[in-house]
Amino acid sequence: MGSILLPHLKSGWHVDQAIMSEEDRLVVIRFGEDGDENCMTMDETLYKIAERVKNFAVIYLCDKIQVPDFNAMYELYDPVTVMFFFRNKHMMCDFGTGNNNKLNWVLEDKQEMIDILETIYRGAKKGRGLVVSPKDYSTRHRY
Incomplete structure (x- = not known):
């Protein structure tokens, strides 16, 4: 459900434009395969918060099979990956x-x-x- 309602970036150009064009909000991009169970679960979470965070964050989805441009550069090997950008800069989080x-x-x-x-x-x-996450996820379980 979430993946249908959140905007999709359909090409490398669209990803670049999303990252470069946003001046004041955090750009959140979920990379993965739209049909993957993990992605669908994450997309649902992202969809449910999109309205609440719209003043400071914009959320996009990108299917890494349809748009493989960033797979090597961003090391997109996991079933689901969420990355963060601000004013055309990759934001890191510990x-x-x-x-x-x-x-x-x-x-x-x-x-x-x-x-x-x-x-x-x-x-x-x-x-x-680089910022430190409000919660330590070092003990979380892998799926």
Whole structure:
């Protein structure tokens, strides 16, 4: 359901434009395969929070099979990957997992996702390129 209602980036050009054109909000892109169960679960979470975060974040989806342009550059090997950009800059977040470049697991808790986006946005507005997640995910279970 979520993947139908959130905007899709259909080409590398569209991804670049989404990242470059947003001046004041955090750009959140979910990379993955639209039909993948993990992506569908994540998309549902993202869809449910999209309205609540619209003042400071915009959420897009990108099917990495349809748009393979970034698979190597962003190391998109996981079933679902969420990345964050602010003013054309990749924003990193320390989730306690050892991978600061992206969120690469399914997060179903809407408030946790909102907290993460707010934390990254606040850090980005202060000029930081790396922020610390409001929660440590080092002990989370892999799917």
